Amino acid sequence: MKNAIAVFLLSVLLVLLLPLHTHAATNQTRIILNGQELSLPKDAEVVNIENNIMIPIRIVAENLKFNVAWDQANQNVNIQEGDHSILLTVGKNEASISNNIVRLNAAPQIVQNNVVVPLRFVSEQMGLGVAWNNSDKIVTLASMKPAPPSPAPENTTAINLIHDITYVNNQLIVSLDHEINPVITTLKNPERIVMDFPATDFGEIENKPVAGAMASLDTSGSPQIKDIRYSLYNNNPAQVRIVIELNNATASNYTQQTSTGKFILDLSMVNSSVPTSPIHNGKKIVVIDAGHGGTDPGTTSFTQNHEKDFTLALALKVQKLLQNEPNIELIMTRDTDVYPTRSERVKLANDLKADVFVSIHGNNAPLSSQAKGTETYYYQRASSKELATIIHGKLIQALGFSDRGVKNESFQVIRETTMAAVLLEIGFLSNQEEEQAMMSEINQNKAAQAIVDGIKEYLGL
Secondary structure, X not given: OHHHHHHHHHHHHHHHHHHHXXXXXXXXOEEEEOOEEOOOOOOOOOEEEOOEXXXXXXXXXXXXXXXXXXXXXXXXXXXXXXXXEEEEEOOOOEEEEOOEEEEOOOOOEEEOOEEEEEHHHHHHHOOEEEEEEOOOOEEEEEEOOOOOOOOOOOOOOOOEEEEEEEEEOOEEEEEEOOOOOOEEEEEOOOXXXXXXXXOEEEOOOOOOOOOOOEEEOOOOOOOOEEXXXXXXXXXXXXXXXXXXXXXXXXXXXXXXXXXXXXXXEEOOOOEEOOOOOOOOOOOEEEEEEEOOEOOEOOOEOOOOOEHHHHHHHHHHHHHHHHOOOOOEEEEEOOOOOOOOOHHHHHHHHHHOOOOEEEEEEEEOOOOOOOOOOEEEEEOOOHHHHHHHHHHHHHHHHHHOOOEEEEEEXXXXXXXXXXXXXXXXXXXXXXXXXXXXXXXXXXXXXXXXXXXXXHHHHHHOO
């Protein structure tokens, strides 16, 4: 009888355990390296720590034929590939790369006897393209082998030298000895563009990084760019890597070109990740629209400046002021030199169920260079007329331009939007005196403050 009871209990235990074992097996993470699935020990996992995907470094490094050593006493992992070395310390947000210190976005951790490190670190310091499939829990890694260097011109060295790296007007410009096309890879989470320049080293450039370390460009004036960093990624053969990390944007529409001694990456068409569904945070939603942009320059001023540049400059000053308002959620239709269509601007504001839409423009009278003054437009709705009247009054008071009045007109961006919407013609760019005033920083700041004051007054803030 006792034997029968024991057999019965053992059967029940097996029934209970088997489903648990099956469930664990079907959810184990997988790592694919260069098209081959790695054989993972049962205790090796890809984990998410504070929104950082972390992978076991030893398994990846050893499959890449790197030498890996673990120092238990100091909690260090030393990874060696030729003369390139990486030293990681558990719990420390810094790594030593060939004796130079770099920061990590998350510190290495020990998980089930394995040291795990951030996926981003693997991509940037071990030369791997990375993809993470969250639904299937699959990490895909691929070696990003640079294209062979271009044949060296006769009687010159095979190594190309970079003499300058700048970021101006949404363009990254790399000045080199001779024309070259880098290997470009886009990475997710965060959104990055990675450029590898084969057979390339640094010349005497400003802010030249030492081997294994990174240097950065100043991108403070570019809302869509979080960081541009560069390094000598390999010594033998020489290889320079430039990483552009995007801020609230996707890397789908960049363009590239080469010319004599320059490589240019144009980011003016990179898409902003602007929310397109209603925002439910209790704040008033304000959409600021810098008129024209990109392929649509707008009108041309007396001194041949483009309207799109004036509208963007003023809109960015409005943006800076509104970002300090705790009760306003600000959305820009554009904050760089791109061209959203008028229909796209309307759809953005309507989808967000915005409270206010303000479109900024500069006026033009090609047959009369003496025309001048401020005029403000609305379309039919009483709320739009009220908003137009308030902002118009503030602008006249701030700038002192001639008062051309508040007018009802059927412009698409104020006709098809469903909230209080106005179109501002700040002044006449075709008038020499007024253009000079509109282009000044002092008057743009005055106009921006007037627009913000008018919006706040209308919203009762």
